[in-house]
């Protein structure tokens with residue numbers, strides 16, 4: 256395997272980009288606490304550049320350089336568009352992602368002073384991982400900076416083998432979706448040592464034993480237990496090259512090992528992933544250019560060509576497309592209205608019926624062929 260160039264450590268290097276760490280994990284796993292802990296870590300003379308992407312958090316417990324809450328008021332979004340909390344978070348993130356190109360420019364510049372950029376994401380993992388905005392954010396970052404996905408797992412809750420398996424399946428799905436270097440951070444080791452989790456990953460038998468021993472819990476021979484058993488086999492490949500370490504966001508234990516893994520992952524990005532990302536980006540751009548050219552060719556004259564900018568920014572009635580996008584399907588109707596369909600008003604006035612019958616007699620032949628007289 257080709258040796259990768261080590262990353263420059265000079266703080267004066269204008270072309271150096273920071274290593275971006277996207278912090279993901281299930282609600283309460285400790286993403287924000289871990290980000291706060293990283294915020295205090297000085298590496299090569301600098302602390303990380305910090306980005307908060309959680310629009311709904313009451314306060315950010317670290318000095319964020321970029322905070323989504325400065326751009327999008329999540330409560331206002333909920334109020335204006337009649338959304339619930341989760342709809343508000345998704346919409347706020349969607350709005351922010353339209354500006355993410357500018358955010359990346361700031362992050363790129365930050366590379367001159369900061370070696371790492373830590374990006375904390377919303378509490379509900381699916382809001383980021385399975386949303387269009389999450390994909391835009393991840394792809395925009397990965398196309399310009401070394402990017403690593405950091406999956407924070409709650410080591411205390413994962414002592415249940417079924418919960419552990421749920422975490423691993425989630426982590427695996429994110430790894431294959433993002434196709435980026437990946438680190439599993441087993442958090443809260445000040446409460447429970449993560450050795451059990453490492454053993455379950457390395458030794459299939461020990462995980463099976465844990466499931467058997469969990470007979471009274473969700474494991475044993477229950478449906479979830481059996482599913483976990485078969486999944487453990489499927490995940491063998493995933494575990495093989497997985498980078499993982501135990502940390503405590505509270506005490507700072509394990510942070511040095513984590514930084515070592517991050518540096519390895521950044522080299523891996525340069526060596527194994529960057530070329531793919533650049534290729535993917537070039538292909539996407541080529542495809543877009545081809546599509547817009549095809550559209551022009553298909554439509555021919557200027558009159559019939561749909562203006563692309565008009566399509567993107569405006570819809571019928573002159574409303575901004577963002578307004579339409581933000582409009583919640585439930586807006587303007589109470590919950591009691593759900594499921595009732597408005598029937599078109601029928602306008603069968605007697606004079607209209609007579610007119611129609613006269614028209615019918617005049618124009619339609621008795622054999623109902625529909626041909627004109």
Ligand SMILES: Nc1nc2c(ncn2[C@@H]2O[C@H](COP(=O)(O)OP(=O)(O)OP(=O)(O)O)[C@@H](O)[C@H]2O)c(=O)[nH]1
Nearest residue numbers: 282283284285286287288377378443446503504505
């Ligand atoms: N003992 C211990 N508790 C921790 C640690 N990290 C986080 N916690 C606690 O776990 C809880 C959740 O931590 P957060 O940092 O808010 O977790 P999160 O994943 O950001 O949560 P959401 O964004 O709200 O989903 C808090 O009560 C933290 O104090 C740790 O390393 N050790």
